[in-house]
Amino acid sequence: EAGVAQSPRYKIIEKRQSVAFWCNPISGHATLYWYQQILGQGPKLLIQFQNNGVVDDSQLPKDRFSAERLKGVDSTLKIQPAKLEDSAVYLCASSLVQGRDGYTFGSGTRLTVV
Amino acid sequence: AQSVTQPDIHITVSEGASLELRCNYSYGATPYLFWYVQSPGQGLQLLLKYFSGDTLVQGIKGFEAEFKRSQSSFNLRKPSVHWSDAAEYFCAVVRTGGGNKLTFGTGTQLKVEL
Numbered sequence: 005e006a007g008v009a010q011s012p013r014y015k016i017i018e019k020r021q022s023v024a025f026w027c028n029p030i031s032g033h034a035t036l037y038w039y040q041q042i043l044g045q046g047p048k049l050l051i052q053f054q055n056n057g058v059v060d061d062s063q064l065p066k067d068r069f070s071a072e073r074l075k076g077v078d079s080t081l082k083i084q085p086a087k088l089e090d091s092a093v094y095l096c097a098s099s100l101v102q103g104r105d106g107y108t109f110g111s112g113t114r115l116t117v118v
Numbered sequence: 119a120q121s122v123t124q125p126d127i128h129i130t131v132s133e134g135a136s137l138e139l140r141c142n143y144s145y146g147a148t149p150y151l152f153w154y155v156q157s158p159g160q161g162l163q164l165l166l167k168y169f170s171g172d173t174l175v176q177g178i179k180g181f182e183a184e185f186k187r188s189q190s191s192f193n194l195r196k197p198s199v200h201w202s203d204a205a206e207y208f209c210a211v212v213r214t215g216g217g218n219k220l221t222f223g224t225g226t227q228l229k230v231e232l
Contacts, residue, residue: 035218037220044224046208046222047222048222049219095161106220107220108164109161109162111159112161
């Protein structure tokens, strides 16, 4: 089966600019997650979708981050405006059944804010 | 709050030597437990998982992990390390009945000396 697809792989922007990341999960996976991984740290959950509804966005900085999954399939994560501390790898993951089967991760988008 | 502790930030072993990476979690109930590996520039790959039953679980690439309820631990082991095992290893948990959020430890960076 095809894995979780993410694009772009790399992005460099200046602070205060906006950026968007795209994720296409494994076919049939109802649950989709966006994680932020800062260098030297473990991934941190930003937002979790079940189909096209938000399950958990408690750690999403809503003043600058937004995410959507309009048709319950692919998803976009946006940052506007970006700050230096947003430099990180943004990982998308999906799962068939919440929790038990582990998540399948994409290769991530490495964002550098200068 | 749930937490996952990986006490060793860096570990260096010689090729062919045995390996044990430590993981402790803080919960009242037994969560779902996972180990992931991340090679440089890559996404996270699931090595193994534990839900219930036999406390010794086998994973891919010759890895195994043992769940010890009395110690709240889920240590990862490999009898003989290969140079290609050099990577970062993350322990992660899902709190059962708690929204199925996957929470990661801070990771252990493994270096293999030839």
